[in-house]
Every structure is written in structure tokens, then in C-alpha cells.
Amino acid sequence: MSAKVYVPGDSAALSVGADGVAAAIGEEARRRGLDVQIVRNGSRGLFWLEPLVEIETPAGRLAYGPIEAGDVASLFDAHFLSGRPHAKALGRIDEHPYLKRQQRLLFARCGVADPLSIEDYRAHGGLKGLERALAIGPQAIVEEVLASGLRGRGGAGFPCGIKWRTVAATAADQKYVVCNADEGDSGTFADRMILEGDPFALIEGMAIAAVAVGATKGFVYIRSEYPHAFAKFNAALAAARKAGLLGHSVLGSSHGFDIETRLGAGAYICGEETSLLESLEGKRGEVRAKPPLPAISGLFGKPTAMNNVLTLASTPWILTHGGKAYADYGMGRSRGTQPFQLAGNVKHGGLVELAFGATIRTLVEDFGGGTRSGRPIRAVQVGGPLGAYFPQSLLDTPLDYEAMLEAKGMLGHGGIVVFDDTVNLARQARFAFEFCAKESCGKCTPCRIGSTRGFETIDKIVAGENAEANIALVRDLCTVMTDASLCALGGLTPLPVLSALDHFAEDFAPRPKRLAAE
Amino acid sequence: MIRKLAWDEELAGRLIDERKTADGALMPILHALQETFGYIDRAAIAPIAEALNISKADVHGVISFYHDFRAAPASGRALKLCRAESCQAMGCEDLIDHLRRAHGLTPDSETDGALRIETVYCLGNCALSPAALIDGAPIGRLTAAKLDALVREAGQ
Numbered sequence: 008m009s010a011k012v013y014v015p016g017d018s019a020a021l022s023v024g025a026d027g028v029a030a031a032i033g034e035e036a037r038r039r040g041l042d043v044q045i046v047r048n049g050s051r052g053l054f055w056l057e058p059l060v061e062i063e064t065p066a067g068r069l070a071y072g073p074i075e076a077g078d079v080a081s082l083f084d085a086h087f088l089s090g091r092p093h094a095k096a097l098g099r100i101d102e103h104p105y106l107k108r109q110q111r112l113l114f115a116r117c118g119v120a121d122p123l124s125i126e127d128y129r130a131h132g133g134l135k136g137l138e139r140a141l142a143i144g145p146q147a148i149v150e151e152v153l154a155s156g157l158r159g160r161g162g163a164g165f166p167c168g169i170k171w172r173t174v175a176a177t178a179a180d181q182k183y184v185v186c187n188a189d190e191g192d193s194g195t196f197a198d199r200m201i202l203e204g205d206p207f208a209l210i211e212g213m214a215i216a217a218v219a220v221g222a223t224k225g226f227v228y229i230r231s232e233y234p235h236a237f238a239k240f241n242a243a244l245a246a247a248r249k250a251g252l253l254g255h256s257v258l259g260s261s262h263g264f265d266i267e268t269r270l271g272a273g274a275y276i277c278g279e280e281t282s283l284l285e286s287l288e289g290k291r292g293e294v295r296a297k298p299p300l301p302a303i304s305g306l307f308g309k310p311t312a313m314n315n316v317l318t319l320a321s322t323p324w325i326l327t328h329g330g331k332a333y334a335d336y337g338m339g340r341s342r343g344t345q346p347f348q349l350a351g352n353v354k355h356g357g358l359v360e361l362a363f364g365a366t367i368r369t370l371v372e373d374f375g376g377g378t379r380s381g382r383p384i385r386a387v388q389v390g391g392p393l394g395a396y397f398p399q400s401l402l403d404t405p406l407d408y409e410a411m412l413e414a415k416g417m418l419g420h421g422g423i424v425v426f427d428d429t430v431n432l433a434r435q436a437r438f439a440f441e442f443c444a445k446e447s448c449g450k451c452t453p454c455r456i457g458s459t460r461g462f463e464t465i466d467k468i469v470a471g472e473n474a475e476a477n478i479a480l481v482r483d484l485c486t487v488m489t490d491a492s493l494c495a496l497g498g499l500t501p502l503p504v505l506s507a508l509d510h511f512a513e514d515f516a517p518r519p520k521r522l523a524a525e
Numbered sequence: 526m527i528r529k530l531a532w533d534e535e536l537a538g539r540l541i542d543e544r545k546t547a548d549g550a551l552m553p554i555l556h557a558l559q560e561t562f563g564y565i566d567r568a569a570i571a572p573i574a575e576a577l578n579i580s581k582a583d584v585h586g587v588i589s590f591y592h593d594f595r596a597a598p599a600s601g602r603a604l605k606l607c608r609a610e611s612c613q614a615m616g617c618e619d620l621i622d623h624l625r626r627a628h629g630l631t632p633d634s635e636t637d638g639a640l641r642i643e644t645v646y647c648l649g650n651c652a653l654s655p656a657a658l659i660d661g662a663p664i665g666r667l668t669a670a671k672l673d674a675l676v677r678e679a680g681q
């Protein structure tokens with residue numbers, strides 16, 4: 008009987024040598040005359056353990072990690088194929104405390120199943136949501152999604168069910184489902200993990216959306232920084248078409264639906280929904296004024312359901328288990344689970360899916376284990392480049408949409424970036440302005456010009472030039488940007504800047520020598 | 526390294542033709558040209574405009590909007606180095622300094638060499654920062670020593 012070995016094909020695993028490990032395992036098995044089947048699964052999201060090799064045994068999936076190609080011979084010597092001990096043995100992976108303490112609904116299959124096998128997808132509960140959706144019809148689908156309380160995971164947190172209801176209610180000869188896979192926020196990688204590790208969940212979610220709103224065509228806009236995810240997802244689309252999940256008759260029903268992929272071209276602003284639509288239409292990625300809402304007049308002027316990868320990929324679970332079961336997780340108006348992404352200077356960085364309401368501290372300390380450098384945590388940025396920096400004293404803030412707003416931050420796409428005490432927050436605030444200046448689509452003056460004024464003024468502050476007046480100027484500038492920007496790039500750049508000023512004022516004290524030396 | 530073809534009008538015409546009927550064909554066309562030749566030659570603008578029935582100014586406007594599209598050929602390997610927050614927290618700017626000091630390499634410079642350093646903001650590998658892509662292949666936990674090795678390999 009052939010032994011089944013899992014070596015992740017996720018690009019983070021590849022970045023630390025997973026391909027070499029897979030090749031070495033194949034080679035070593037051949038040399039020893041052993042029959043081994045290697046599955047390239049997605050990642051479980053315990054990235055400090057990658058490459059994480061797993062072996063299927065009667066006692067469950069046993070893991071070894073992090074494995075280097077040089078470890079492979081010793082794994083065979085230790086008889087890892089029968090799950091025997093080894094210096095890098097981790098035991099049953101689903102018993103690992105990092106996973107055991109999570110509530111994995113959306114990420115239940117990622118890293119477990121073969122991402123390109125429809126049979127494996129079905130065996131792990133896949134396609135039940137779509138089957139039910141086809142059986143209950145558009146109106147009932149929208150009701151389930153409304154009942155789940157699912158809000159957009161791309162950053163704005165808009166209720167998904169309301170958006171779908173609007174598209175469904177708008178009559179048109181053509182409607183679209185567009186998936187936003189631009190994942191531009193620094194510190195985030197959950198979309199990428201789904202594209203590479205559980206692509207059928209996104210395809211199933213898009214098909215459910217299509218049935219709900221009456222769309223026949225879908226697009227997935229994937230950023231060019233994700234070449235590997237782009238290739239993997241295209242392979243999954245081909246497999247889905249072959250299996251009858253896409254095409255003229257979705258799973259044998261009267262609904263036709265197909266999906267095409269498009270590649271971004273390195274513009275952060277193209278994650279903003281209207282800019283993304285412009286880009287899909289082959290134009291400059293300039294933000295459109297709203298209204299009209301994309302739900303009414305979106306891609307090529309047609310009603311368009313545009314959602315983030317995680318939003319769409321959550322809907323199969325919701326349709327399978329019911330909206331209420333999903334809404335049982337979470338707190339306040341933030342229902343369900345959020346895949347948090349733990350990154351930066353952190354010991355145990357990775358994917359942590361939890362019900363809304365866990366605190367920042369739970370994430371960075373209990374899961375993250377503190378900094379990788381071993382130094383004290385000084386700041387934590389939540390929600391990507393437009394998110395606030397939190398000091399130690401605010402680490403007990405719960406991670407839900409409303410609580411984050413109240414703390415003058417935002418949850419965004421769920422990225423959490425840890426900094427140790429060597430960070431300089433004046434420098435981080437300067438970067439926030441600089442990033443805005445570089446990525447601005449150019450439509451609004453405060454965003455285009457104000458951002459440049461912003462970092463120039465911060466340079467003056469740290470150089471000790473009229474510090475007080477210039478700090479006031481930065482604050483004024485932030486007010487103007489907040490009030491007079493068409494979209495959240497200009498509108499939210501003030502969040503990281505003001506949080507730095509409010510919580511880390513000491514970093515703005517003049518110290519020209521130190522900054523110059525850095 | 527990934528060797529790119531020299532500019533070829535006929536091949537470019539074929540790449541444009543194959544894609545011109547797709548929805549929103551311009552981006553797929555531009556990607557195909559850049560993928561094949563390593564940049565988008567000025568000579569491509571007129572045939573694209575004609576194929577899609579848009580103005581040459583429109584085509585030019587799109588090319589110039591996106592960071593990815595290059596106007597000039599490039600020969601060496603491309604190292605896309607992430608300089609966004611998670612990688613900052615793990616010292617990516619020290620790596621940039623190292624490249625400058627030890628190898629005379631500056632990010633996003635116009636000069637073409639064996640190794641080109643391009644700034645990117647996030648590669649989705651933030652749990653293994655600092656992160657990079659070398660000709661599309663991901664690298665995690667990048668160090669100065671790994672950079673030295675990449676510079677050496679590129680020079681050979």
C-alpha cells in the first residue's frame with residue numbers, strides 16, 4: 008500500500024524550500040524502493056513550522072516540521088512513513104494547540120485536502136452549500152446570507168446579504184459576480200491561502216452568489232504579486248469546469264455560470280472596488296464616484312456583486328450549515344469568524360481563524376508567542392497600511408468592527424503586524440503618507456498632494472523645525488484628508504498617522520542624529 | 526533567469542489578436558506583451574489602439590498608470606523586494622541598505638544590470654518576512670547572506 012505524504016505547495020511554504028523537500032522525499036522513497044504518494048496540499052497556516060510535512064496514519068495526520076531537504080533521509084531512517092518519532096515530530100497536527108484553539112469554519116479544509124481534487128473537496132464537505140443553494144433558489148439564499156450576519160471581509164464590512172439582494176432586485180440582461188482578490192493590505196495573506204489551498208471554496212461561493220443574484224459570468228481579479236496563486240487558481244478553474252461545477256449547467260442545474268481570471272498590475276488602489284472595475288474594463292484604475300453603486304451599475308455598467316475572497320468563500324459553509332449556525336459565532340454586530348493574519352515581528356506568525364471578539368493581546372501573545380526578536384512588543388498595526396498602530400495599553404481592545412472603530416482604528420482585512428521596541432513611529436507615520444502618495448489614483452487633491460506635504464512635514468518635525476506648529480499642521484492635514492477624499496486611501500491614511508501621534512508622541516521629538524543614523 | 530524575446534512586431538500582433546475579443550482585453554494584452562518581451566514597446570501602442578478601437582492616448586494612459594508595466598527592455602534577473610509594514614518590522618530596510626552598501630544596488634533604479642531590485646508592497650508572505658520574489662519564485666525570511674548569494678548567482 009502506498010503511503011500518503013503531504014508537502015504544502017503554498018507559496019509561503021515554497022519560500023522556505025517546500026519544493027526541495029518534496030523532491031527529496033520522492034527521491035529518497037525511490038532509492039529505498041518505497042511506494043509514496045506525495046500530495047501538494049495548501050498550508051495549515053502555521054508558517055514558522057513550514058515546510059510542514061504530514062503523513063496519513065490510522066491514528067490521524069502526523070506532522071513533522073520545519074523540514075529541510077537535508078532532514079529527509081533521517082525521516083526515512085526514523086520510519087516516519089509509519090508515524091514513528093523523530094526530533095522534528097509534532098504529533099497529531101489537529102491536536103496542535105495553535106489549531107486546537109481556533110474556530111476554523113472557512114479554513115477547515117485549507118492545508119487538509121488536495122486543493123486541485125474535486126473528489127477530495129467533496130469528501131471534506133465541499134459542494135453541499137451549492138447543492139442546497141440550487142435547491143432553495145435565489146430568495147432563500149439571500150435570506151440565509153442575511154441571517155448569517157456575514158459582512159464584507161475586504162475591509163469595509165458591508166453586509167453581504169444586502170448587497171446580494173440589491174443585485175438580485177436589479178433587472179438587467181447581464182449581471183456579474185466579481186471577486187476582489189487584490190489583497191493589497193500589508194500583513195495579510197488569507198485570500199492567497201484560499202486561492203492556493205482551497206480554491207474550490209471560492210469557486211463554490213461565487214457560484215452560490217451567481218445563483219442568488221442571477222449572474223452568468225464571474226471574474227476574479229488577482230494581484231500580480233501572487234503569480235503562484237494565479238496559476239493554482241486557474242488550474243482549479245479548469246478542474247471545476249471538467250467536473251461540471253462551472254459551465255452551461257452548474258452541477259446539472261439550469262444555471263449557467265463561468266469564471267475568468269484577470270491579473271492586476273501592481274496598483275494598490277485597484278483593490279478599491281470601483282477602481283478594480285475600471286481596471287477590469289481595461290482602463291486606468293481611477294476611483295469612480297458613488298453612486299451609482301456597483302450593485303446597480305458595476306462592471307461594463309451592469310449590476311455586479313463584488314466581494315472579497317473570504318466573503319465569497321464563507322458562503323458555502325453558511326448555506327451548508329444555515330445562516331443561524333454562522334451567526335452563533337461572534338459578538339455584537341460582527342457575526343461569524345474572521346481569519347486573522349498574524350505577521351511582522353512575531354514568533355508564531357500564521358493564520359488564526361476565530362470568532363469576532365478575541366483581543367489583540369490574545370492574538371499577539373497567546374497565539375503569536377511575542378516577538379520573534381525576543382524584545383518587548385511596542386506597537387501592533389491592525390488592518391493593513393490604513394490601520395492604526397496600537398500601543399501596549401490598548402492591546403486588550405477586542406477585534407470586532409465596532410470596537411476597532413471606537414478605538415480609532417479599523418479591522419480591515421484582519422491583518423495584525425507586530426513591532427518590537429526598536430520601531431520608530433514617526434518613521435511609520437511618514438511611511439503611511441509616502442505610501443498614500445505613491446499609490447494615490449490622483450483624483451483628489453488632499454490625497455495626491457496632501458500626502459506628500461504630510462511626509463515632508465514629518466521630516467521637519469523630527470528635524471526639530473517648528474515641531475509644535477508642524478504637528479498641528481499634520482493634524483489639520485489629516486482632517487482635510489479624512490473629510491475630502493473620495494475613497495479610503497486618502498480618507499484613512501490619517502488613521503496610522505494619528506495613532507502614531509496620539510500613542511507614541513515621544514517618537515516625534517526632535518532627534519536628527521538618531522534618524523539620520525538609522 | 527527567464528530569458529525574454531527581442532521585440533517582434535509580428536509576434537506582438539499575434540498576441541494582441543488572440544486576446545482582443547476578451548472582456549476588458551487591454552490588461553491581458555499588456556500582460557502578454559510584457560511576459561513575452563519583458564516590457565511594452567512603444568511600437569505596440571498603435572496596433573493595440575486599433576485592435577480595441579480606443580485612442581493611442583488611452584493605451585498610453587493605462588500603461589503609465591500601473592507600476593508593473595515597463596517601457597524599456599530589461600535583461601537581468603528581477604528581485605521584487607517587499608518594503609511594506611510586516612517586512613519593515615523584520616528589517617527589510619536594513620536589507621535595502623545592505624544592497625546599496627555591499628553591492629551598489631538601489632531599488633527601482635533605471636540602470637539595467639544582472640540583478641534589478643524592484644520595490645513591492647506585500648507579497649502575502651508576511652508571516653515569513655522579510656519576503657521577496659526572484660523571477661517569480663518566492664523567498665521567505667530573507668537575510669543579507671541570502672541576498673549576497675542571489676547577487677553572486679545573478680552575476681554568473
Ligand SMILES: Cc1cc2nc3c(=O)[nH]c(=O)nc-3n(C[C@H](O)[C@H](O)[C@H](O)COP(=O)(O)O)c2cc1C
Pocket residue numbers: 158159160161162163164165167187188189190191192275276277278279280281313314315316318319494495496
Ligand atoms: C484603497 C482601498 C483598497 C482596498 N483593497 C481591497 C483589497 O485588496 N481587497 C478587498 O477585498 N477589498 C479591498 N478594498 C475594499 C473594496 O473597496 C470593497 O469594499 C470590497 O471589495 C467589497 O467586498 P466585501 O464586501 O466582500 O468586503 C479596498 C478599499 C480601498 C478604499
Ligand code: SF4
Pocket residue numbers: 276294446447448449450451452454455492493494495496497498
Ligand atoms: S482618496 Fe486618493 S486614491 Fe481615493 S479617489 Fe481620491 S485620489 Fe484616488
Ligand code: FES
Pocket residue numbers: 193194195607608609610611612646647648649650651654655656
Ligand atoms: S508585508 Fe512584506 S510580504 Fe506582506
